[in-house]
Amino acid sequence: MTNIRVLIADDQVMIRQGFTVLLDAEPDIEVVGQAVDGRDAVGKVAELAPDVVLMDIRMPELGGIDATRLITGAPGTTVKVLVLTTFDLDEYVYEALRAGASGFLLKHASAAELAQAVRVVASGEALLAPSVTKRLIAEFSRATSAPKAPLKDRVGDLTERETEVLSLIAQGLSNAEIAAALLVAEQTVKTHVSRILVKLGLRDRTQAAVFAYETGLVRPTGY
Template identity: 80%
Template sequence: MTIRVLIADDQMMVRQGFAVLLNAEPGIEVVGQAVDGADALERTAELAPDVVLMDIRMPRLGGIDATRGIAGAPGSTTKVLVLTTFDLDEYVYEALRAGASGFLLKDASAAELAHAVRVVAAGDALLAPNVTKRLIAEFSRVSRTPRPPGRERLDGLTERETEVLSLIAQGLSNAEIAGRLVVAEQTVKTHVSRVLVKLALRDRTQAAVYAYESGLVRPSGY
C-alpha cells in the first residue's frame, strides 16, 4: 500500500524539497502541503494522510497545537512526524507529549527521511536514542517543576512489563529488548502492546515520555 504524506512547513523550499525526495521513493506519495498548523489541520481532515511531516515553528498555529489537534481527533489514524532544525529543542518534547510519533532533524538524508516515514506509518515510533534521551534531559534541566502523569497507573503493570517500559524509554528496539531479556521478539511485542493498552498510550514514543514523567526512568545525571 502507498503511504500518503502531508508536509506542513511555512517555508516553501522546505516543503518542495521534501516532496521531491519522498515522491522519488517507492511506496510513498506526497498528497498535499500545508503552510502552517491551521492549514495542516484543514488539509489533514480533507485528505486523511497516513503521515504528516510537521514543522514546529509556524505562523498562525504552531506545530505543537496542530499535532495535538490531529492526534486528538476522534478516530484519527494519521501519525505525526515532527520536523526540527534543533536536536535539543524543548518544543519537540512538547510535541511528543501532544501525540507526535517521533521527530526528525531537517538535515536528515533522503534515506533517513523515507525510513522515518515508513516506521511511523507502520505504527511504530521513531525513537533515536542519542537524540531522544538528550532531549528529555535538556527538558528536565530547563523545567524543574515535576508534572507526574499519574504514577499509580504503573501499579497495573507486571514486573516484566515495567522492565520493558523502562527499556523502551532508553530507546531500545524490540529486537534489542529481546536480546537484553533473552526472550523472543514476538514476546516483547506482546509486552509492548499490553503496556500501551494498560497505560492508555498511543505508541512507543508516548510510552517513553510517560516513563520519564512518572519517574520510572530518569535522564542521566538527574
C-alpha cells in the same frame, strides 16, 4: 504493498517541494498533499487521511505543537506526526512529543534518513534524531524531579514484565532489541507493548517513553 501516505506541513514552499521530490522518489512512499501552516494541516489531515504528517514546529496561524495535539487527539485517529525542525536545540521538541508526535528529525537529514524516519514512524515505532537525544533526556530530568502521583499510580497496573518492557522502550530500544535483551520472541514483545498502551491509555511508543520518564520509572543518568 500499500504506499505510506504523507502530508508535508511547512510554511516554506521550498522545503515542502524539496521533501515532496525526495519522498516521491521512494517506491513505498507517496506525498498526498502539502499544508502551509498548522491550521491547514489539520484540515488536510481530515480531507486526505495521510498515514504520516511531516510537521514543522514554527508556523503562522497555528503552530506545529497545537496542530499535532489536534491531529493526534482526534477520536480514532491513526495518523502519526513526525516533527521537523531546523534547530537541534529547539525548546519546543519536548512539548511536541508530549502533544502526541511520534518522532523528531532535523531538516538537514539526508534523503535516506528522511525516508527511513517516515517508515519507522508509520510502523508505530518512536524516532528521535541522535543529535538531540541527550538534550531531550536532560529536559526529561528537569521536568520529572517531582513525578505526579496519579501518573505513578498507573504504573501499578502493569505486570513485572510489562514494566520491564516499558523501561526498555524509554531507553530507546526497538522491539527486536527488547526481544534480544529479554530472550523472548519479537511477537511477544509486540504483545506486551500493545497491552502497556491499553493499560496506560497511551497512543504509541513515544507517549509510553514520555510516561516512563514522567513517572520516574526511568531516570536519566549522566546529565
